[in-house]
Amino acid sequence: MATDSLAFLDAVEGLPEQLAAAHAAAAAIPADAFPSAEGLTNIVVCGMGGSGISGDVLSAATNDRLRLPVTVLKQIRIPAFVGPNSLVFAMSYSGGTEETVSMARAAVEAGARLVCVSKGGALGELAAQAGALHIPCPDGYLPRAAVGTLVAPLFVTLHRMGLLDSGLDDLTSAQQQLARRRDVCARAVDAPRNVAKELARKIGRTFPLVYGGGALGQVAAYRWKCDVNENAKAPSYWAAYPELDHNEICAWGQAGDVTRQLISLVELRHGFEHEQLDRRFSYTREIIEEAVHQVLEVRADGDSRLAQLLDLMYLGDWVSCYMALDNDVDPGPIEAIFRLKDRMAQG
Numbered sequence: 001m002a003t004d005s006l007a008f009l010d011a012v013e014g015l016p017e018q019l020a021a022a023h024a025a026a027a028a029i030p031a032d033a034f035p036s037a038e039g040l041t042n043i044v045v046c047g048m049g050g051s052g053i054s055g056d057v058l059s060a061a062t063n064d065r066l067r068l069p070v071t072v073l074k075q076i077r078i079p080a081f082v083g084p085n086s087l088v089f090a091m092s093y094s095g096g097t098e099e100t101v102s103m104a105r106a107a108v109e110a111g112a113r114l115v116c117v118s119k120g121g122a123l124g125e126l127a128a129q130a131g132a133l134h135i136p137c138p139d140g141y142l143p144r145a146a147v148g149t150l151v152a153p154l155f156v157t158l159h160r161m162g163l164l165d166s167g168l169d170d171l172t173s174a175q176q177q178l179a180r181r182r183d184v185c186a187r188a189v190d191a192p193r194n195v196a197k198e199l200a201r202k203i204g205r206t207f208p209l210v211y212g213g214g215a216l217g218q219v220a221a222y223r224w225k226c227d228v229n230e231n232a233k234a235p236s237y238w239a240a241y242p243e244l245d246h247n248e249i250c251a252w253g254q255a256g257d258v259t260r261q262l263i264s265l266v267e268l269r270h271g272f273e274h275e276q277l278d279r280r281f282s283y284t285r286e287i288i289e290e291a292v293h294q295v296l297e298v299r300a301d302g303d304s305r306l307a308q309l310l311d312l313m314y315l316g317d318w319v320s321c322y323m324a325l326d327n328d329v330d331p332g333p334i335e336a337i338f339r340l341k342d343r344m345a346q347g
Contacts, residue, residue, distance in 0.1 A: 003330055004325075004330065004331060004332060005330050005332055005333065006142065006330075006332030006333065007332070008142065008145060008231070008321065008331045008332035009187060009321055009331065011141055011142065011145035011146075012145060012317050012318065012321060013182060013186055013187070015145075015147065015148050015178055015182070015314060015317070016148075016175050016178040016179040016182060018141075018146070018147075018148035018149055019147075019148030019149075019151065019152055019171065019174060019175050019178060019310075020148075020175045021138070021148075021149075022137075022138075022148050022149045022150075022151075022152035022153065023152040023155075023156060023168070023171045023172075023175070025135075025136075025152075026135055026152055026153045026156035026157065027156050027160075027168070029133075029135065029156075029160075031160060033133050034115075034133060034157060034160045034161050035087060035113035035114075035115065035133065035161065036113070036161075037087075037161040037162055037163055039084075039085050040068060040085055040086070040087050040113070040163075041068065041085040041086070042068055042069050042070075042071065042081065042082075042085065042086050042087070043066075043068050043069070043070045043071070043086070043087045043088075043089070043158075044070075044071050044072075044073060044078070044082055044086055044087070044088045044089070044107070044112070045058060045059075045070065045071070045072045045073070045088075045089045045091060045154070046073045046074075046078070046088060046089065046090050046091065046099075046100050046103040046104060046107070047072075047073075047074065047089075047090070047091030047092060047097070047100050047150075048074055048092070048097050048099050048100055049097075049143060049144065049226075050093065050142075050143040050144035050145075050146065050147065050150075050226075051091040051092050051093050051097065051100070051143055051146075051150055052072065052074045052091060052100075053147070053219070053222070053223060053226075054091050054117075054147065054150035054151045054154060055070070055072035055073075055089065055091065055154070056072055056219045056222070057147075057151050057154075057219060057306070057309060057310070057313075058070060058151070058154045058155070058158075059072055059215070059219075060215040060216050060218065060219045060305070060309060061170065061216070061304075061305045061306040061309050062158075062164060062170075062305070062306075063215055064305065065164065065165075065166065066158070066163065066164055067163075068087075068163065073103055074099075075099065075103070076098075076099045076102050076103065077102070077103070077106065078103050078106045078107055078110065082106075082107055082110050082112050083110050083111055083112060084110075084111040084112065084113075086107070086110070086112040086113065087112070087113050087115070087161075088103075088104070088107040088112040088113065088114050088115070089115050089116075089117065089154060089157075090103065090104035090107070090114060090115070090116045090117070090118075090123055090126075091117050091118075091150055091154075092117075092118045092121070092123050093118060093119060093137055093141065093143040093146045093149070093150060094118065094119065094121055094143060095116075095118030095119055095120045095121020095122055095123040095124050096121040096122050096123075100123065101122045101123060101126065104116060104123060104126055105126060108126065108130045108132070113132075114126075114127065114130060114132035114133075115132065115133045115134075115135065115153075115157055116132060116133070116134045116135070117134075117135045117137065117149075117150060117153045117154075118134070118136070118137055119136060119137040119138070119139050120136065124136070133157075135153040135157070137149040137150070142332065144226070144227075144230055144231075145317075147310075147313070151310075152171055155167040155168070155170055155171050155306075156168065156171070166304075169304070170304050170305075170306040170307070171306070173302065173303045173304040173306065173307040174302065174304065174306045174307040174310045174311075176307070177301060177302035177303070177307040177308075177310070177311050178310060178311065178314055180301065181301070181311050181314050181315060182314075184196075185197075185314075185315065185318040195298075195315070196315060196318035196319045196321075196322055197322050199266075199296060199298070199315075199319045199322075200319050200320075200322035200323045200326055201322075201326065202264070202294065202296060203264050203266075203296070203319070203323060204264075204326075205327070206261075206262055206263060206264040206293050206294075207234065207235045207236060207237070207262050207263055207264070208224070208225075208228055208236045208237075208263075208264050208266050209236070209237045209238070209239075209263050209264065209265050209266065209292070210224040210225055210236065210237070210238045210239075210266045210268060210316075211238070211239055211240065211241065211244065211265060211266070211267050211268065211281075212238070212240045212241070212267075212268040212312075213240065213241045213268070213269065213270070213273045213274075213277040213280070213281065214240070214241070214270075214272070214273055214274060214277055216270050216272055216300075216305060216308060216309045216312075217240055217241070217268050217269075217270060217273070217277075217312075218240035219309060219313075220268045220270075220300075220309060220312035220313055220316070221238040221239070221240055221268055222238050223312075223313045223316055224236065224238065224266065224268070224312075224313075224316035224319070224320070225237060225238040227316045227317055227319070227320035228316075228319075228320045228323065230320075230334055230337075231317070231320035231321050231323070231324050231331040232320045232321075232323035232324040232327070232329060232331070233324065233329050234323065234327075241277050241280045241281065241284070242276070242277070242280055244284075245280055245284060249284060249287060249288065252287065252288040252291040252292075253288075253290075253291055255291075256290060256291035259291050259292060259293075260290075260291060260292060260293055261293065262293065263291075263292045263293055264292065264293050264294050264295075264296060265285075265288070265289070265292045265294070265295045265296070266296045266297075266298060267281060267285075267295065267296070267297045267298065268298050268300070268312050269281070269297060269298065269299045269300065270299070270300040270308045270309070270312065271300065271302075271308060272305055272308065298312065298315060300312045
């Protein structure tokens with residue numbers, strides 16, 4: 001069995017407590033430290049990779065209640081609409097992500113109300129210089145395993161600013177669901193009761209193509225794809241309904257003799273889908289299932305949109321880790337990313 005050299009699975013196993021601790025820490029910040037909500041017209045979340053997905057979670061989980069638009073930026077520059085009426089979150093677990101620091105500086109120059117979430121670094125320094133709120137993250141995590149430390153400050157901040165009434169209840173519900181999911185996915189739980197181990201075994205050496213439905217399913221599918229890439233070091237792809245039925249559905253059939261050997265379709269389902277999505281899942285499967293190796297369905301549990309979204313994402317964490325271990329791959333190191341960063345630094 002592969003060595004987990006960075007104790008990555010320990011971090012995965014501790015996600016429920018990580019989310020709870022980040023919730024408590026952010027809630028303990030004095031009320032006058034948070035920006036004013038007066039006159040705000042938009043919310044922007046800046047971040048890359050495992051830090052940036054916190055913004056996707058916020059946008060998808062709150063779009064039924066949050067009355068300000070949320071824009072998630074995963075780039076270097078900020079758009080022209082960012083200004084004094086914008087609340088900007090700069091998310092970087094390390095605090096040194098080049099693109100995020102660049103966007104945060106530009107937000108300060110534009111007069112936006114800035115909140116930085118990091119364990120320090122350049123973002124912590126920028127927040128101090130700009131007189132902005134900095135919410136610290138605990139040290140010791142890989143960024144992609146720090147979802148709890150990054151998501152909780154977003155919900156607590158918006159709740160404390162009076163913009164998201166149920167923000168704290170959402171976090172509590174999600175914490176409880178993550179703990180329940182861990183009970184059936186942790187390393188000590190044997191298959192076939194362990195749904196994550198069973199899914200990893202079924203996927204095997206095929207490439208998972210992950211389809212989600214609506215806003216929640218879209219974020220969860222993208223997270224699964226990233227998990228398989230980074231943790232299992234394997235190819236994976238994603239798409240979301242209803243958009244995929246306007247383009248990707250046409251790709252199946254002509255190369256069926258190849259895709260049938262390579263592709264496992266993983267469907268991520270949740271309890272907040274529009275009624276039309278259920279029909280799309282069903283009818284699309286009828287059209288394409290002959291061209292894939294197998295279809296695997298996963299269903300979320302939880303009492304809230306946030307709980308079900310994080311539940312699906314958490315299951316993807318576990319599945320990708322078991323895929324890694326089944327193939328003698330260390331889930332922690334991401335050498336390709338570090339090689340690229342070194343190359344970029346050389347100019």
